[in-house]
Amino acid sequence: MSSDTIYLPGLLWLALLWIVAGSCGRYCLHRWGFPGSGPNRSSVTVPVAPAGLGQELWLITQAGFILLSFPAYILSLLSWLSLPALSAAVLLMAGLLLLLGHLSAVPSAAEEPMLDNLQNCSSPATLLFLTRSLRRRWRGLYLDDISAIWVVALLLAVTFYSRTAETLPTFLDPGWYLNSALRLARTGGLIETPSLWSQLTPTERAVFSDSFDVVQTRLPIFPAGSQAGFFLTSFTFPDLSHPQIMPYHPPLLTVWLAVLAQAGGPRAALLLPPFLSLLSLVSFYLVVARLWRPAAGGLAVLLLGLSLPQIFYSRETYAEILTQFLLWSALACLLAYAHHRPALGPPFLDAEYPQPDSAAEPWGANVLGRNILWAVMGGLLLGLSLPAKLESVLVLLPVGLWWIWGCWQKLFPRRDLLISCAALLPGIVLAACSALAVNQVYLFVNGFGVLARALVFLGNPLLWLVLAAVLILLLFLWRLRAKLSPFGTRSLRGTSRSGADPPIPGSSGRGPLKSEVMRLAGMYAIVLLSLAEYFLLQPGGGPASTPAVPSGLVLSAAHITPILTWLGVLGLAWRWRRARGPAEVLFLAFSLTYFLVITLAPTISAGLSGLYAVRRQLPVVLPALCAGCAALVFTWEIPPAWRTWRQILALTLVIFALLPALFILRVREMRGTWQFQEQLNSTFAAGDIVVFEPLDRESEVGYFAAPLWSMGSAQVFLARQVGIQPGGQVTISAPLAAALQKWLDARHTVWYVSAQANPGLSQAGLRGELVTTLEWAAPSVAPEPVTPGRLTVIQTAFYIFRLK
Numbered sequence: 001m002s003s004d005t006i007y008l009p010g011l012l013w014l015a016l017l018w019i020v021a022g023s024c025g026r027y028c029l030h031r032w033g034f035p036g037s038g039p040n041r042s043s044v045t046v047p048v049a050p051a052g053l054g055q056e057l058w059l060i061t062q063a064g065f066i067l068l069s070f071p072a073y074i075l076s077l078l079s080w081l082s083l084p085a086l087s088a089a090v091l092l093m094a095g096l097l098l099l100l101g102h103l104s105a106v107p108s109a110a111e112e113p114m115l116d117n118l119q120n121c122s123s124p125a126t127l128l129f130l131t132r133s134l135r136r137r138w139r140g141l142y143l144d145d146i147s148a149i150w151v152v153a154l155l156l157a158v159t160f161y162s163r164t165a166e167t168l169p170t171f172l173d174p175g176w177y178l179n180s181a182l183r184l185a186r187t188g189g190l191i192e193t194p195s196l197w198s199q200l201t202p203t204e205r206a207v208f209s210d211s212f213d214v215v216q217t218r219l220p221i222f223p224a225g226s227q228a229g230f231f232l233t234s235f236t237f238p239d240l241s242h243p244q245i246m247p248y249h250p251p252l253l254t255v256w257l258a259v260l261a262q263a264g265g266p267r268a269a270l271l272l273p274p275f276l277s278l279l280s281l282v283s284f285y286l287v288v289a290r291l292w293r294p295a296a297g298g299l300a301v302l303l304l305g306l307s308l309p310q311i312f313y314s315r316e317t318y319a320e321i322l323t324q325f326l327l328w329s330a331l332a333c334l335l336a337y338a339h340h341r342p343a344l345g346p347p348f349l350d351a352e353y354p355q356p357d358s359a360a361e362p363w364g365a366n367v368l369g370r371n372i373l374w375a376v377m378g379g380l381l382l383g384l385s386l387p388a389k390l391e392s393v394l395v396l397l398p399v400g401l402w403w404i405w406g407c408w409q410k411l412f413p414r415r416d417l418l419i420s421c422a423a424l425l426p427g428i429v430l431a432a433c434s435a436l437a438v439n440q441v442y443l444f445v446n447g448f449g450v451l452a453r454a455l456v457f458l459g460n461p462l463l464w465l466v467l468a469a470v471l472i473l474l475l476f477l478w479r480l481r482a483k484l485s486p487f488g489t490r491s492l493r494g495t496s497r498s499g500a501d502p503p504i505p506g507s508s509g510r511g512p513l514k515s516e517v518m519r520l521a522g523m524y525a526i527v528l529l530s531l532a533e534y535f536l537l538q539p540g541g542g543p544a545s546t547p548a549v550p551s552g553l554v555l556s557a558a559h560i561t562p563i564l565t566w567l568g569v570l571g572l573a574w575r576w577r578r579a580r581g582p583a584e585v586l587f588l589a590f591s592l593t594y595f596l597v598i599t600l601a602p603t604i605s606a607g608l609s610g611l612y613a614v615r616r617q618l619p620v621v622l623p624a625l626c627a628g629c630a631a632l633v634f635t636w637e638i639p640p641a642w643r644t645w646r647q648i649l650a651l652t653l654v655i656f657a658l659l660p661a662l663f664i665l666r667v668r669e670m671r672g673t674w675q676f677q678e679q680l681n682s683t684f685a686a687g688d689i690v691v692f693e694p695l696d697r698e699s700e701v702g703y704f705a706a707p708l709w710s711m712g713s714a715q716v717f718l719a720r721q722v723g724i725q726p727g728g729q730v731t732i733s734a735p736l737a738a739a740l741q742k743w744l745d746a747r748h749t750v751w752y753v754s755a756q757a758n759p760g761l762s763q764a765g766l767r768g769e770l771v772t773t774l775e776w777a778a779p780s781v782a783p784e785p786v787t788p789g790r791l792t793v794i795q796t797a798f799y800i801f802r803l804k
Contacts (some may be wrong), residue, residue: 010263018064021196024094025063028101052144079189115357120516145294153281158304161274161314165669169703170233179234179255180247182710191246198243201253207692208717228441234706236441252388253319277314280325286332300630308661309562323619326385338582375420383427398589470525526573552599554616591624670778686713688749699755730760737764750803768801
């Protein structure tokens with residue numbers, strides 16, 4: 001099967017496997033407490049509204065993703081990843097869940113009683129019960145607002161995200177992920193020892209690998225003399241003395257790309273980013289709509305889905321879209337757990353807690369008690385985010401503090417906290433296993449990168465002045481607490497339940513006044529820190545970098561327009577001022593933690609490309625800004641006569657969101673690269689040794705070494721000790737020439753690929769015959785600096801020599 005084709009039967013089988021696993025997981029969720037039973041399991045049931053079609057599809061999708069991810073990840077760590085092995089593992093887990101749901105002690109309200117009071121557990125009875133249950137379940141479904149968002153997200157994915165990028169060359173991270181995945185799909189394991197590489201001595205391996213010299217120039221605190229390095233720029237090795245080769249980045253995205261490549265061919269892996277973006281938009285809608293109203297959720301989805309970063313990264317194989325999907329799905333599950341009337345203690349901040357709307361009642365609300373399975377799903381998804389992106393560890397801080405605070409305030413049972421932590425453990429264990437076995441180099445390099453950025457961040461005196469100003473403001477408000485006027489507090493839907501605003505805590509003895517002081521101080525602190533970051537703070541790229549680079553908030557404004565950025569900041573500040581209940585507090589803590597850490601920290605890659613650097617804000621920061629903008633539009637109290645202007649403003653903001661992305665709507669990143677790679681692969685036979693010229697400003701042919709090794713059958717190396725002068729003069733070092741001559745003496749077929757017509761072979765005592773010349777050119781917007789409005793064409797010539 002050609003790597004340029006997509007094998008549809010395999011993809012259909014994978015989709016069927018996903019649906020079966022998700023349906024069994026959803027069935028178990030329904031039988032064990034969603035909705036209608038919760039942790040206070042009793043024989044008393046209450047009538048609940050039927051679930052909507054969109055909600056059911058979302059639950060099946062989430063359950064299927066979880067049940068596919070864990071076995072695929074484990075199989076890849078064991079070097080057993082294959083579609084038959086994955087199918088067997090997933091079907092086994094689905095069967096266990098089906099049996100667990102069937103043996104549920106108490107049926108939920110929406111289910112019929114168990115057949116004969118569970119006195120017959122034979123296979124025919126199980127199948128009969130499952131058939132009746134599914135038939136009754138699907139017959140009562142209706143088209144809800146989530147169904148409409150599914151359609152909107154699907155249209156966005158097909159219209160704007162379907163022109164997937166062909167970033168096979170390892171210019172940036174997508175090539176690293178894709179090539180690692182294609183290699184994993186062929187070998188079945190994340191760690192391998194290539195035969196020819198293992199035959200080389202450590203000194204010879206140093207000739208064909210990249211050290212951390214470049215890292216040391218950017219990070220002087222990085223220790224010199226490290227024996228780790230890069231192989232073909234996409235892979236790493238922890239030590240020159242050990243010939244093990246492994247992927248560089250956290251491997252969850254690599255595993256999923258490999259699964260699609262095994263199911264539908266290498267090119268099928270490109271279908272994963274738009275699909276994950278579709279799921280991410282639906283989860284994002286559930287969070288915003290649950291907190292405020294469906295209109296706010298729809299506006300937030302459009303603002304995010306039509307933005308330049310979302311469109312660009314929904315076409316590329318970056319881990320940011322996967323992380324975005326996992327974090328917002330986990331947040332949606334935790335909000336479903338938290339968003340209902342607390343039965344165990346006083347509410348947070350406000351004297352009265354808002355009742356959930358009846359239309360939202362099936363979405364996790366439960367009058368008999370909380371459904372702990374929502375917290376379990378949230379914990380599993382948070383655990384999976386850890387091996388997806390290093391920054392995901394930030395979510396443990398706000399979520400952990402939120403759980404501890406909820407138990408301390410007696411809003412959540414302590415047992416639920418323990419169960420949620422237990423659900424988080426599988427992801428932590430897998431992340432630890434991959435960190436110890438696969439990603440030592442990644443954690444080593446990025447650990448020093450984080451330390452360097454922290455030193456630059458903490459060494460900025462302007463930052464300390466801003467923090468001092470915020471502290472002075474807090475003390476000032478505290479001293480004036482007795483003179484503060486009572487501010488009204490409205491419910492999440494914009495109007496109070498009784499028709500009049502209830503007094504705030506402290507204004508009538510119903511709560512401490514310090515709550516209002518914290519609200520005001522937090523609101524002002526968000527705005528002041530954002531103003532200082534946007535107009536004053538310009539952190540450098542690292543201790544050794546002299547030019548200043550844009551701060552994170554400046555990068556955001558450059559890619560989603562300043563008006564959306566600042567409305568988002570004001571919206572987050574406004575919601576902090578009006579926060580009600582643990583659900584909204586979790587959202588704000590989750591969003592603001594990422595906002596402060598990601599945007600305030602110096603961005604090393606900002607000097608390379610603004611679009612490349614803003615990717616770190618895509619999982620949480622940019623969606624949070626879109627959510628804050630939508631919240632400001634739809635929760636700000638206005639007279640009824642002005643509501644038409646609210647709709648006009650929402651439409652105007654959608655147009656502003658789309659404007660920066662107009663220039664790439666008809667552009668396919670790296671178009672034609674896959675076809676060129678096929679042509680390059682066909683030049684070499686199985687077992688041939690292909691040596692690529694090293695990466696240099698005068699030569700970019702080395703970026704195609706990793707795709708050739710991942711997709712072809714040749715043995716590929718990337719030379720290191722070659723000097724290329726600006727005038728075109730090339731010098732090959734003696735150790736490299738000796739290694740090439742050694743392979744020639746062993747009667748191997750050796751090729752040398754260069755961007756120069758005269759690659760300096762004869763000067764090194766080698767003879768080379770020019771066999772063919774290839775030309776490659778492709779459009780790209782990624783390598784362009786800060787402003788995202790320019791399109792360039794990357795092109796280079798390939799001179800392929802056969803050594804004699």
